[in-house]
Amino acid sequence: MFPFLSETQFPAHLFCVIMTALCFFTFQTLMKASPIWKFMQLFFVIVLIAIILNSIFFQDIDTFPTIGVNLFQLFFVINSGSFFFQLLNRPNSIPIFRDAVFWYNTSTFIYYSTSYFIFTIPYFLISHEISVNTTGVINIVLCLIYYPLIGYALYLNANRAKYETSN
Amino acid sequence: MKPQTEILTIAISVIVLIFVMSLFIVLFVVKYKQRQKEHEREKAFLESQKALEVTKAQLEISEDIMRNISLEIHDNVGQLLSLAKISIQSVSEENFKEQSSHTTEILTRAIGVLRHLSKSLNGNFIRENGLIDSLEREVQAINGTGKLKCELVCDAHEQSISDNNEVILFRCIQEAINNCIKHAEASVLKIAISSYQDMLQVSVSDNGKGIPEHLLKGSADGLGMRSMRERMQMLHGNFILNSITNRGTEIIFRVPFVL
Numbered sequence: 172m173f174p175f176l177s178e179t180q181f182p183a184h185l186f187c188v189i190m191t192a193l194c195f196f197t198f199q200t201l202m203k204a205s206p207i208w209k210f211m212q213l214f215f216v217i218v219l220i221a222i223i224l225n226s227i228f229f230q231d232i233d234t235f236p237t238i239g240v241n242l243f244q245l246f247f248v249i250n251s252g253s254f255f256f257q258l259l260n261r262p263n264s265i266p267i268f269r270d271a272v273f274w275y276n277t278s279t280f281i282y283y284s285t286s287y288f289i290f291t292i293p294y295f296l297i298s299h300e301i302s303v304n305t306t307g308v309i310n311i312v313l314c315l316i317y318y319p320l321i322g323y324a325l326y327l328n329a330n331r332a333k334y335e336t337s338n
Numbered sequence: 339m340k341p342q343t344e345i346l347t348i349a350i351s352v353i354v355l356i357f358v359m360s361l362f363i364v365l366f367v368v369k370y371k372q373r374q375k376e377h378e379r380e381k382a383f384l385e386s387q388k389a390l391e392v393t394k395a396q397l398e399i400s401e402d403i404m405r406n407i408s409l410e411i412h413d414n415v416g417q418l419l420s421l422a423k424i425s426i427q428s429v430s431e432e433n434f435k436e437q438s439s440h441t442t443e444i445l446t447r448a449i450g451v452l453r454h455l456s457k458s459l460n461g462n463f464i465r466e467n468g469l470i471d472s473l474e475r476e477v478q479a480i481n482g483t484g485k486l487k488c489e490l491v492c493d494a495h496e497q498s499i500s501d502n503n504e505v506i507l508f509r510c511i512q513e514a515i516n517n518c519i520k521h522a523e524a525s526v527l528k529i530a531i532s533s534y535q536d537m538l539q540v541s542v543s544d545n546g547k548g549i550p551e552h553l554l555k556g557s558a559d560g561l562g563m564r565s566m567r568e569r570m571q572m573l574h575g576n577f578i579l580n581s582i583t584n585r586g587t588e589i590i591f592r593v594p595f596v597l
Contacts, residue, residue: 255366262374267367281359288355292348309352 180235184226187239191219191246198250201272205257211250218246240290247283251276271328278320282313395568399509402562403459406516410455418448454479458512461505469504473529476515486518486525486544493532494539498595503573507540507593510566510577514542514589517562522546522587536595537575543588549581566591 195215202208222239230236254276267273289306425441457463457475464472470492480488499507511529518527524546532539563579566589570577576592 259366259370259373262370262377264374264378267370267374277363280363281356284359285352285355289352306348309349 179232181232184232184236184239187222187226187236187243188219191215191222191243194243194247194250198254201254202250202257205253207253211253214249215246218242237290241287244283244287244290247279248287251280251283255280269327271324271331274320274324274327278317278324282317285313286310391568392572395565395572398565399569402509402513402565407455407459410451414451415448415455418444418451422448464505464508465501469499469508470531472508473511473531476512477529480515480519480527486527488527489529491528491530493530499538499593500596503593506569506573507538507591510569510591511540511542513562513566518542518544518546518587522548524586534592537592538595540591541588543586545586548583548585548587549579551583554579554581
């Protein structure tokens with residue numbers, strides 16, 4: 172149907188931009204009141220520009236954007252790390268294990284920091300003639316951790332009113 | 339290094355990474371729980387402090403009311419009754435008619451003062467008649483004394499705030515009026531009721547000598563300013579004091595409307 176898509180890495184480039192924006196808007200709702208939010212806005216602009224410049228000048232549309240992927244993953248890791256510190260500074264009244272944002276942030280932090288690590292090593296794997304599939308297996312394991320935690324966070328968020336009234 | 343050993347190295351690295359992050363999260367949870375407890379303690383402390391301040395403000399209100407009753411009885415009713423006593427003592431056959439009429443007049447005034455005192459102290463009377471009606475009575479009483487010219491301007495609906503808040507606001511306005519009468523040496527007193535954003539605003543302004551700077555710097559507690567400020571805080575409202583020496587004082591009260 173779209174034969175050009177099999178010859179190009181355009182969706183991956185677009186994915187990097189969308190994921191960066193998605194991360195920014197998600198954490199905006201969580202960290203808008205944080206004193207470091209202005210810095211995070213600036214950081215978002217820098218990361219977005221770097222991803223776009225990478226797609227134009229370094230890893231063109233036919234190359235998989237490993238740098239772009241690493242950048243948006245780093246952006247996720249820094250945002251979730253900062254959010255942990257914000258949680259410490261402004262603790263909620265509900266117990267932490269019933270707090271949806273805690274589980275969302277924990278899953279994001281674990282998934283993207285590990286993912287960042289495994290996305291930086293394919294060059295090493297290729298140069299040592301090791302199958303890149305190894306990272307694929309690790310990624311599947313990570314997804315098995317990530318998505319159930321996101322699901323649990325969504326469940327807690329849907330039942331938030333119940334937990335808040337019971338405390 | 340053999341590929342299998344390298345795969346093992348990578349797997350171990352990932353496991354170590356996940357372990358380090360898990361450790362980080364465990365430490366975070368421990369620290370977070372500590373902070374949560376501290377936060378709860380601080381919140382409880384602030385709430386108890388607030389409750390203490392509310393109690394203190396209520397005690398001050400009662401104290402103010404008692405002082406007002408005492409002053410009103412001493413300055414007005416007491417003097418009128420003393421006058422009536424002298425008038426009765428000076429009755430003779432010649433001036434009986436004239437003196438009895440004079441004494442009746444004095445006693446009528448004393449009854450009027452007592453009635454006004456009773457009404458202005460009765461919260462139910464304010465609740466039943468509303469803020470504007472009660473203020474109109476105050477204005478009439480002030481104008482009746484002839485000490486200063488008092489004017490009431492109204493551009494807002496009094497029904498917009500709750501009955502209890504109306505009584506507290508009325509007491510604050512009374513306090514501001516009393517301050518003006520006792521200390522300001524003003525000839526004109528203006529009470530203006532209006533809306534300010536989602537709040538009812540009452541401004542009490544005069545053209546008196548203003549509050550001395552040293553009292554303003556010390557928050558003018560002696561003039562009941564702290565009590566008025568605390569009462570406004572209780573209503574989640576605002577208290578603003580503007581004063582210029584020899585030009586006058588303006589006190590603004592803002593109380594949120596009931597949605």
